Amino acid sequence: MNSLSKIFDSYAAFEDEVGIYITRICEKHYADCEGACCRPDICVESLTSPFLRRLRQRFASDAEYSDRRGWLVETGCALSVGRPPVCYQFFCDAIFDDRPSAEFRYAIMVLSKLVNHVGKKALGRKHIVELQESSELKRINFARFEKQLNESARAFKRVRAYLDGDVTKLDSLRILKKIYSPPKAKLLAISFANKKSSP
Numbered sequence: 001m002n003s004l005s006k007i008f009d010s011y012a013a014f015e016d017e018v019g020i021y022i023t024r025i026c027e028k029h030y031a032d033c034e035g036a037c038c039r040p041d042i043c044v045e046s047l048t049s050p051f052l053r054r055l056r057q058r059f060a061s062d063a064e065y066s067d068r069r070g071w072l073v074e075t076g077c078a079l080s081v082g083r084p085p086v087c088y089q090f091f092c093d094a095i096f097d098d099r100p101s102a103e104f105r106y107a108i109m110v111l112s113k114l115v116n117h118v119g120k121k122a123l124g125r126k127h128i129v130e131l132q133e134s135s136e137l138k139r140i141n142f143a144r145f146e147k148q149l150n151e152s153a154r155a156f157k158r159v160r161a162y163l164d165g166d167v168t169k170l171d172s173l174r175i176l177k178k179i180y181s182p183p184k185a186k187l188l189a190i191s192f193a194n195k196k197s198s199p
């Protein structure tokens with residue numbers, strides 16, 4: 001398998017895992033929102049970006065697009081993978097209000113940036129979804145992509161353990177800060193909370 005094929009496979013597997021997890025977080029609020037944060041003008045990047053287009057053709061080829069609703073269907077987004085990374089970056093107040101603490105807020109912010117982090121600076125300064133020519137995909141920085149995928153996967157594990165209640169405090173800020181460096185005041189609040197809880 002060549003490097004580009006590997007990238008499609010590993011990105012799709014990671015996106016799918018994060019997407020399923022985020023759906024679980026949103027699920028209990030769906031009755032009130034009905035996917036209010038989805039918009040066809042966001043969906044459209046999945047048609048124009050060669051990277052996202054190829055992901056969709058490979059892993060979600062039966063999804064149907066509508067000009068009026070984009071990929072949004074009654075059950076949510078029809079795309080399991082190949083969504084624009086920005087789709088994972090928005091969480092509404094209902095989610096943040098689940099647990100009003102700086103630590104929880106930070107965990108959600110990290111979660112929201114995991115998918116986007118993987119494709120940063122894929123070619124020069126361009127994000128992988130910004131590449132406009134299929135030929136550019138062959139020239140992406142594969143080593144950087146793999147490194148960022150590993151960073152996102154490690155941070156996902158930490159954040160998930162905290163959000164699932166397997167651990168009571170977010171640890172490994174060093175790993176999490178690679179994905180999202182919070183404003184200093186917020187970081188201090190999280191570090192302080194961690195210190196208070198240590199023996």
Ligand code: SF4
Nearest residue numbers: 038039043072077087
């Ligand atoms: S999650 Fe799916 S339906 Fe919603 S904006 Fe993104 S691509 Fe469109």
Ligand code: SF4
Nearest residue numbers: 026029033037091092
């Ligand atoms: S972030 Fe909020 S508005 Fe968007 S799908 Fe989740 S619960 Fe609904």
